[in-house]
Amino acid sequence: MQLFQKHTKAQFLINFILVASSFCGFYVIVSVLILGTSNPKLLVHLQHSSSSQEALKSATATATTTANTTLDDIVFGIAASKSSWTKRKEYVKLWWKTNNTKGCVFLDSLPKDNDDSSSLPPLCLSQDTSRFRYTCSGGLRSAIRVARVVVETVALNHTGVKWYVFGDDDTVFFPENLVKTLSKYDHELWYYIGANSEIYEQNRLFGFGMAFGGAGFAISSSLAKVLAKVFDSCLERYPHLYGSDGRVHSCLAELGVGLTHEPGFHQVDLTGNTFGLLAAHPVTPLVSLHHSDYTDSIFPKMTRTQALQHLFKAVNLDSQRILQQTICYNKKFSWTVSVSWGYAVQIFNDHMFLPEAVNVQETFKQWKNGNVLAKTYMFNTKPFDTDPCERPTIFYLDSVSSSKNGIITSYYKRFLRDCRKERGSPNKVEVIKVVSDKLDLNIKQLLAPRRQCCDILPSSAGDKLEIAVRECKDGELIYMH
Structure with a gap:
């Protein structure tokens, strides 16, 4: 009888401590100290509860990390050409913040002068891509050069990067909104974020799982570094594709990564008055507008x-x-x-x-x-x-x-x-x-x-x-x- 009373009091004490300490992560410690292994089922339950607490802490830490995403954590890779840059740089001026934005505009050849460079991104010369095959009938070989902007942007070796964002020279980004959108995601995981075309037929032809390049797309730094290492080998397998974005999508698919859709990116595969779409x-x-x-x-x-x-x-x-x-x-x-x-x-x-x-x-x-x-x-x-x-x-x-x-x-x-x-x-x-x-x-x-x-x-x-x-x-x- 005395032994039973002691056991009852001990059990009461255990339950009280477990409830009181559940917010402090002491489930396993308390169970081991007091019960030892006399109740295996209870011990397993307590270990599971401890794991749940750790998972909650991890999720909270992740939310805090992503919420702290800033423009300084993003590097932009902008695809352009010498012939288009003269006009389209006016679009980039709208959103580029000289002291806060990092990245480069990649050109097929550099202009002789760059008088307004203070309000624009630095210009980078794209590497030679003549070694790669291109067999798409009716397409442009420059799609290979533009696709490799992913590799060359990562090679800039900026420090503290969480996201790499890619677009065209006529892609108008809204940087604060881009930061807010990416803050939902953990850059340490593999993410490929963007949007489809507004047109069903475009998506049917090029892929519902592809982020259209003109709308812009984001790749988490952890994924981008791996992608950059294997990208050239992927290019060899896809000479028949039309665009650069199709090549990026295909290589990411080979890595097992699918598209995370964000409707704030806009390809704008439309002509005429886009009032209805914007309103x-x-x-x-x-996040972005394209095809102005x-x-x-x-x-x-x-x-x-x-x-x-x-x-x-x-x-x-x-x-x-x-x-x-x-x-x-x-x-x-x-x-x-x-x-x-x-x-x-x-x-x-x-x-x-x-x-x-x-x-x-x-x-x-x-x-x-x-x-x-x-x-x-x-x-x-x-x-x-x-x-x-x-x-x-x-x-x-x-x-x-x-x-x-x-x-x-x-x-x-x-x-x-x-x-x-x-x-x-x-x-x-x-x-x-x-x-x-x-x-x-x-x-x-x-x-x-x-x-x-x-x-x-x-x-x-x-x-x-x-x-x-x-x-x-x-x-x-x-x-x-």
């Missing part, structure tokens, strides 16, 4: 470069919110209002359910003529009406400023003929002001994004509309109240 951006930070030479200026009455410079006025104040779409409803006039922050606001003169309101309007044209698949997109679309009177009234970014009340963006109305005479027509609105706080996404919001909400403020009257953008409340629904 319905996914709920994720904008093949699409219209994103703002009316501006050159392509001027328009991108104008967009960067908003980017520089609130990079993570740029193009993020929110939907408001005006019950009085049955308006549906779409705010694509820092770019444009649209007023639809009727009530649209949210799933329809966020669909991409087909303002653009297909990349190439061909069968029906050439005009089959990788997202839901809706037609852009040929009758201007049936289209939404569009307001483009005019100015952006910061105050103690938040960031204020103003939008001006695009010219439309006056085809709506009825009371409450959106055509009567001349200016829209949007007030918002600066968006600073944490790791949870990046991993589980949620669209924000907006309110049409009661002070809105006459020719002016005022809108406030905010986080949605728990359980709040976006619909016509």
Whole structure:
């Protein structure tokens, strides 16, 4: 009886210590000291609990490491040619931060002068690739040189690198958003991050598992170092491929690494007016835009470069919110209002359910003529009406400023003929002001994004509309109240 009581007290003490010490990682120590091996099943359970604690600590450490990713941890490899660089360097100037950005632009031959080098990346001469075969009919041999930018960028031997990011000289990156996106991932693991084309047929031809090079893609440093060592041997096996990105993808596939899709990278395999695509951006930070030479200026009455410079006025104040779409409803006039922050606001003169309101309007044209698949997109679309009177009234970014009340963006109305005479027509609105706080996404919001909400403020009257953008409340629904 006395022995039983002692055992009961000891067991109680053990249970108490185990519960109290579970947060301190002492499961195994306590069980060994008090129980020895008298209860093997309990010992195994405690060892498992200890492993879970260690796994939790490891996951926390990883989250801390990735969250500390900065622009200084990234090295860029930009593919260009002497003939294209003269014009396209204006795109690179938009996003390259001279004192904070590392990398190189790789050219087939160096220009004689580089007067504006202070605002651009250093220029590197690509190595000779004549030893490699290229057999793709209709393709360009330069694809081999561009593919080897991966090898030559790693060979720059920058220290403290977490990520290598590759793109073309007409790829416009949004560096702060790139950093935020990569902060979700552990650079010590093997990651290949990018996006497909917007066109189904492009993906079918070149691969749904391939990151399209113009959109840009990222490779973790641990993977890039291994890839650089084996890349030339891979090139020998793929002389028949069309592009450089196909060669990178094939070699990564041989290493057993698949693509991690990030919708913030944009190949933009489209022509004409890309308004519909930009105004319905996914709920994720904008990382890149490509093919500006093949699409219209994103703002009316501006050159392509001027328009991108104008967009960067908003980017520089609130990079993570740029193009993020929110939907408001005006019950009085049955308006549906779409705010694509820092770019444009649209007023639809009727009530649209949210799933329809966020669909991409087909303002653009297909990349190439061909069968029906050439005009089959990788997202839901809706037609852009040929009758201007049936289209939404569009307001483009005019100015952006910061105050103690938040960031204020103003939008001006695009010219439309006056085809709506009825009371409450959106055509009567001349200016829209949007007030918002600066968006600073944490790791949870990046991993589980949620669209924000907006309110049409009661002070809105006459020719002016005022809108406030905010986080949605728990359980709040976006619909016509």
